[in-house]
Amino acid sequence: xxxxxxxxxxxxxxxxxxxxxxxxxxxxxxxxxxxxxxxxxxxxxxxxxxxxxxxxxxxxxxxxxxxxxxxxxxxxxxxxxxxxxxxxxxxxxxxxxxxxxxxxxxxxxxxxxxxxxxxxxxxxxxxxxxxxxxxxxxxxxxxxxxxxxxxxxxxxxxxxxxxxxxxxxxxxxxxxxxxxxxxxxxxxxxxxxxxxxxxxxxxxxxxxxxxxxxxxxxxxxxxxxxxxxxxxxxxxxxxxxxxxxxxxxxxxxxxxxxxxxxxxxxxxxxxxxxxxxxxxxxxxxxxxxxxxxxxxxxxxxxxxxxxxxxxx
Numbered sequence: 455x456x457x458x459x460x461x462x463x464x465x466x467x468x469x470x471x472x473x474x475x476x477x478x479x480x481x482x483x484x485x486x487x488x489x490x491x492x493x494x495x496x497x498x499x500x501x502x503x504x505x506x507x508x509x510x511x512x513x514x515x516x517x518x519x520x521x522x523x524x525x526x527x528x529x530x531x532x533x534x535x536x537x538x539x540x541x542x543x544x545x546x547x548x549x550x551x552x553x554x555x556x557x558x559x560x561x562x563x564x565x566x567x568x569x570x571x572x573x574x575x576x577x578x579x580x581x582x583x584x585x586x587x588x589x590x591x592x593x594x595x596x597x598x599x600x601x602x603x604x605x606x607x608x609x610x611x612x613x614x615x616x617x618x619x620x621x622x623x624x625x626x627x628x629x630x631x632x633x634x635x636x637x638x639x640x641x642x643x644x645x646x647x648x649x650x651x652x653x654x655x656x657x658x659x660x661x662x663x664x665x666x667x668x669x670x671x672x673x674x675x676x677x678x679x680x681x682x683x684x685x686x687x688x689x690x691x692x693x694x695x696x697x698x699x700x701x702x703x704x705x706x707x708x709x710x711x712x713x714x715x716x717x718x719x720x721x722x723x724x725x726x727x728x729x730x731x732x733x734x735x736x737x738x739x740x741x742x743x744x745x746x747x748x749x750x751x752x753x754x755x756x757x758x759x760x761x762x763x764x765x766x
Contacts, residue, residue, distance in 0.1 A: 644747030646659050668688075
């Protein structure tokens with residue numbers, strides 16, 4: 455009975471140590487008292503649920519301290535808390551869990567692996583697979599690509615930078631040599647047309663359609679052609695091409711002086727020249743259209759075809 459009562463007192467002291475953080479006083483075997491009443495009064499000081507969770511730890515400590523009491527039932531002993539015996543634990547706070555270093559390294563490695571695999575799959579989808587499995591078009595009933603597909607052997611339309619500049623030969627649109635000069639802007643073979651697909655459907659390329667319109671406008675201004683109906687189409691076609699391409703390169707305004715029709719000097723702002731623009735190299739398209747036309751029409755009269763389709 456003495457040992458049992460001593461254990462009851464130790465339980466009460468252990469609970470108080472958990473609550474207050476003070477040293478545990480190891481009394482000699484006390485007399486009297488009821489374990490149920492003591493534990494009930496202690497339970498009221500703890501939050502609901504904590505008492506039940508902590509009780510096994512208390513009983514473990516009881517066994518340890520009871521063994522010490524068997525040796526010295528009347529002395530005071532120093533009591534050192536275990537690492538997990540903290541006030542925050544007794545009042546229901548979750549203990550801080552420290553992850554080992556290898557666990558953090560594994561998580562980081564896994565994240566890097568996921569990122570690398572995602573990048574690799576993206577490159578396969580957008581760079582490798584399109585070259586291996588090229589789409590097949592019939593070029594009939596709308597089944598064709600939005601832009602002309604130029605075979606790799608003719609080169610790539612790489613992005614280049616170029617400057618707009620004054621070109622006297624292109625500005626003198628009324629000279630006797632102007633017609634021949636402007637005709638060189640169109641491919642000599644097919645003049646911007648080609649046939650594609652198994653049914654050899656006829657297609658034009660927008661860039662050369664726009665250049666064709668400039669050739670026709672120059673001819674009308676120079677009095678070489680009076681097809682005003684076609685001129686109206688060309689003005690509207692070029693308007694849309696300029697607006698929808700939307701080149702928003704900044705051009706610095708430069709003031710310069712010019713002589714007016716009566717010989718007077720006036721100040722004007724001229725901009726747009728010597729400014730770099732981002733463009734695409736059109737040389738592969740030129741080469742491809744010329745060769746493609748010769749393959750499809752080896753003995754065809756170029757100018758007859760051009761006249762038929764309004765390209766003369």
